[in-house]
Amino acid sequence: MREKIRKFISENFLFGKEPEGLTDDDSFLEKGIIDSTGVLELVAFIEETFGIKVADDELLPENLDSVNHLMNYISAKN
Amino acid sequence: MLVNHFLENSAAKHPDKIALITKEGRYSYGEVNQMANKIAHALIAEGVEKGDRVAIFLDNSLDAVVSLFGVLKTGGIFLMINPTTKTEKLTYILNNCRAAAFIGSQGKLPVISEACNNTPSLRNVFLTGENRLSHHELHKKSFYLSEILSSSNAHQSVLRTIDADLATIIYTSGSTGNPKGVMMAHFNMISAANSITTYLENVPDDIILNVLPISFDYGLYQILMGFKMGSTVVLEKSFLYPYKVIDIILKEKVTGFPIVPTISAILLQMEDIKKHNFERLRYISNTAAALPVAHIQKLREFFPKTTIYSMYGLTECKRVSYLPPDQLDIRPTSVGKGMPNEEVYIVDEDGNRVRPGVVGELVVRGSNVMRGYWEMPEETVKRLRPGQYPGEMVLYTGDLFRMDEEGYLYFVSRKDDIIKSRGEKVSPKEIENVLYEIDDVIEAAVVGVEDSVLGQAIKAFVVLKEGSQLTEKETIRFCAQHLEDFMVPKYVEFRNTLPKTDTGKIKKTGLA
Numbered sequence: 001m002r003e004k005i006r007k008f009i010s011e012n013f014l015f016g017k018e019p020e021g022l023t024d025d026d027s028f029l030e031k032g033i034i035d036s037t038g039v040l041e042l043v044a045f046i047e048e049t050f051g052i053k054v055a056d057d058e059l060l061p062e063n064l065d066s067v068n069h070l071m072n073y074i075s076a077k078n
Numbered sequence: 079m080l081v082n083h084f085l086e087n088s089a090a091k092h093p094d095k096i097a098l099i100t101k102e103g104r105y106s107y108g109e110v111n112q113m114a115n116k117i118a119h120a121l122i123a124e125g126v127e128k129g130d131r132v133a134i135f136l137d138n139s140l141d142a143v144v145s146l147f148g149v150l151k152t153g154g155i156f157l158m159i160n161p162t163t164k165t166e167k168l169t170y171i172l173n174n175c176r177a178a179a180f181i182g183s184q185g186k187l188p189v190i191s192e193a194c195n196n197t198p199s200l201r202n203v204f205l206t207g208e209n210r211l212s213h214h215e216l217h218k219k220s221f222y223l224s225e226i227l228s229s230s231n232a233h234q235s236v237l238r239t240i241d242a243d244l245a246t247i248i249y250t251s252g253s254t255g256n257p258k259g260v261m262m263a264h265f266n267m268i269s270a271a272n273s274i275t276t277y278l279e280n281v282p283d284d285i286i287l288n289v290l291p292i293s294f295d296y297g298l299y300q301i302l303m304g305f306k307m308g309s310t311v312v313l314e315k316s317f318l319y320p321y322k323v324i325d326i327i328l329k330e331k332v333t334g335f336p337i338v339p340t341i342s343a344i345l346l347q348m349e350d351i352k353k354h355n356f357e358r359l360r361y362i363s364n365t366a367a368a369l370p371v372a373h374i375q376k377l378r379e380f381f382p383k384t385t386i387y388s389m390y391g392l393t394e395c396k397r398v399s400y401l402p403p404d405q406l407d408i409r410p411t412s413v414g415k416g417m418p419n420e421e422v423y424i425v426d427e428d429g430n431r432v433r434p435g436v437v438g439e440l441v442v443r444g445s446n447v448m449r450g451y452w453e454m455p456e457e458t459v460k461r462l463r464p465g466q467y468p469g470e471m472v473l474y475t476g477d478l479f480r481m482d483e484e485g486y487l488y489f490v491s492r493k494d495d496i497i498k499s500r501g502e503k504v505s506p507k508e509i510e511n512v513l514y515e516i517d518d519v520i521e522a523a524v525v526g527v528e529d530s531v532l533g534q535a536i537k538a539f540v541v542l543k544e545g546s547q548l549t550e551k552e553t554i555r556f557c558a559q560h561l562e563d564f565m566v567p568k569y570v571e572f573r574n575t576l577p578k579t580d581t582g583k584i585k586k587t588g589l590a
Contacts, residue, residue: 011551013116030185031320032162036251037500037531039318040347056350060322 001050005067008045009061013038024067039064046070052077079263081245082150084271085301085304086109086234087364092308098301099312099330100140107308110144112232117148117204118219118553119231121179124202128238130155131175131247133191133550135182137161138292139205141223143301145181146292153239154178157247157259160293161186162563167257167508168193171249175259175452177222181203181223184211191216241265242551247452248295250393251505254493259452260393270396271303273417277400278334278361278387284309287319287332289341294502295393296323296366300336301484317341324351333360338501338534339367343531346376365389365397366501367533368489371410388413390489393503394461395447398422398440399487412486422487424479431491437490440479443472459560495586497526498536502564504536512560515536516553518546521576523584524567535568543570 002024008075009022032051034042041053042064052074056075063073083197085107088097093108105113126132132149134156142158143547147578149156154378159171161183170188172180176199182190182208193202195217203220205213213220247259247266274280286304287310304311312330317340324345327335345351348574362377362384369388377386386406390413391397399415399422416422423431424438432438443465450458465472478490496503506524513522521541526534538557542548550570557566577585 005488014555029315032563034318035316037344039320040344040531056348057321058323059319059348060325061319061322 001071002067003048005024005046008042008049011039012045016067024071026064026067027038027061027064029061046074050074050078056065079241079268080237080239080248081267081302082114082147083300085147088305088308094309096310097305098140098143099310100138101314102140105140107305110140113144113227114147114151115232115234116226116229117144118151118221118235119233119416120204120226120229121148121152121154122235124179124221126152126154126179126202129243130154130178131157132179132181133157133159133172133175133177135159135163135180135186136160136206137183138288138297138313139206141181141183142292143313144202144227146222146301149243150220151235151237152310153237153243154246157249157251158293158298160562163189164560164562165189165192166560167197167562171257171259172197172332174249174257175247178202180218181206183207184209187211187213187216193414193461194218195379215361220567239264241268243394244449248298249395251496251508252457253496253505253507255505255507255511257505257508258454258457261449261452262396263449265444266448267276267302269397269419271299271306273419273446274299274397275303276418278363280306280307280309280334284333284360285312285330286310286334287312287314287323287326287330287334287514288336288407289314289323290338291316292368295396296336296338296391296501299396299466317344318483319423320344320348321351324348324354327359328354331358333358334363335359335361335518336365338364339369340500340511340531342369342373342377343542346373346380355568356381359384361385361387363387363389363400365391367498368411368413374406374410377413390414390487392477393448394475395442395444397446398442398475401486405486409482411485412482412488414487415485416442416444424481434481434483434485437478437480439493440475440477440487442475447471447473477588495525497536499522499526499529499532499534499536500532500564504565509536509538509557509561509565513540513553514555515560516548516556518543518548519553521584523576523586523589525586525589527569527590529568532568536565537569537571537572537590538567539573541576541584543572 089107089111098106146156181204241264245264249257290302389400399414421443460470509524529535
């Protein structure tokens with residue numbers, strides 16, 4: 001799961017560059033990795049890849065704002 | 079009246095009232111004013127003088143707010159620079175205005191070091207952030223803002239500033255590629271703030287939520303106007319996590335929410351939020367790009383008790399017009415009439431006023447109009463031209479408009495090829511210049527294409543050298559390393575050739 005997420009971030013927000021220095025705890029917001037329209041792409045990706053439905057009121061940094069947050073959120077949904 | 083008086087007067091009246099709410103905490107007017115005084119004191123101690131330009135390279139934060147007021151309190155001129163700006167453009171801006179000092183985050187040391195080292199006029203760098211990172215690659219005298227803010231020197235200096243002095247320079251992209259510094263004097267900003275707070279009917283009890291970058295004048299003024307009225311401003315870094323923003327609107331009982339259409343596009347996809355009660359939200363305002371009629375209707379559904387203000391403006395005069403809310407159903411595509419204390423009219427190619435229904439260029443007259451572009455007299459005379467009275471200058475907006483029989487304005491198109499993406503001005507030339515820096519690129523043409531969320535998405539057409547293996551992704555990545563995030567192309571298409579005019583220039587019409 002971790003690899004799929006990191007690969008997606010790398011390909012879509014770091015444009016294929018190896019995410020050297022991106023730790024699993026780095027905040028996407030603070031590091032400016034995802035821009036304000038990128039969150040929709042991120043949501044589409046996790047819905048398709050992990051078969052979950054992200055509710056509107058789950059569009060929160062606690063659930064989405066780092067590799068670790070994403071993993072915890074997706075695991076909890078499954 | 080000076081812009082810093084907005085903060086100082088409110089701090090004198092009600093020092094304990096909360097001025098600013100950020101993720102880090104809640105700060106009263108007294109506290110914000112004290113912090114700004116400390117920064118001013120430190121800047122003055124390092125030689126910052128009246129009229130000096132000080133660059134602020136921070137995202138939406140307490141540090142950014144106290145810094146801009148700190149600079150004003152020295153009699154200096156503050157520059158809010160988009161913190162995603164890359165080295166080359168940052169270096170250009172700092173040298174263009176011969177900045178004396180720089181305030182930025184340790185998180186951006188590589189970009190900051192490179193730009194500041196290459197700015198001879200710049201003497202001092204002030205760094206935010208809790209840690210003390212090693213910054214041996216920065217060859218300027220540096221200070222930590224956290225140390226300054228924990229010092230005890232908080233008295234207010236006496237200024238020789240008058241309202242005709244410049245308060246800020248706002249760099250804006252132009253068609254010709256190099257950004258231009260819009261000069262705003264204190265009286266320009268005071269006038270604009272007065273006009274806007276009047277038509278928005280702002281009150282001290284307002285609680286304004288700002289998610290827009292304060293390096294954008296629309297976001298910056300939320301702070302200025304909020305402080306002017308003695309209201310509370312909730313400052314968020316972005317609209318990245320939409321539900322968080324909804325949460326804040328409800329929890330903090332937000333009364334005013336300025337947006338751009340990109341925000342409504344995302345917001346209105348969240349059908350779930352309709353279940354909430356947003357009756358405390360008195361108004362939503364929109365500018366920077368036209369609010370689609372479909373968005374207006376959906377906003378009404380989601381926020382039935384909220385007044386919607388559709389507005390239009392440009393950096394060169396802050397704001398131009400607003401549609402009185404009672405007109406929204408009658409003429410939803412209009413951007414209204416000129417705001418208080420301002421006059422607008424439409425002229426033909428010869429500068430003569432046109433009749434209703436005729437398309438022409440919109441001209442703005444009033445105290446909110448800029449003083450000009452910093453040290454760019456040729457660019458300035460193109461936009462600021464003599465008005466009807468001797469010595470008066472009026473602003474030619476570069477936008478084509480028509481007026482209806484009742485005097486309401488309708489935006490038709492831009493005269494130049496500037497793209498509006500996410501409400502931000504994007505210069506195709508700036509992006510093309512970056513693309514040409516790629517070895518394999520022979521020709522490049524950047525256009526805007528319709529996008530339901532962005533307004534316009536940026537598309538680059540590129541002709542590569544024979545045998546090049548460059549991919550679209552690599553091209554976009556190169557752009558991301560050299561341009562602000564809102565300027566990075568969403569699409570890249572490789573072509574064998576690009577259409578040309580008779581004179582051999584690249585022809586963009588037809589490219590999509």
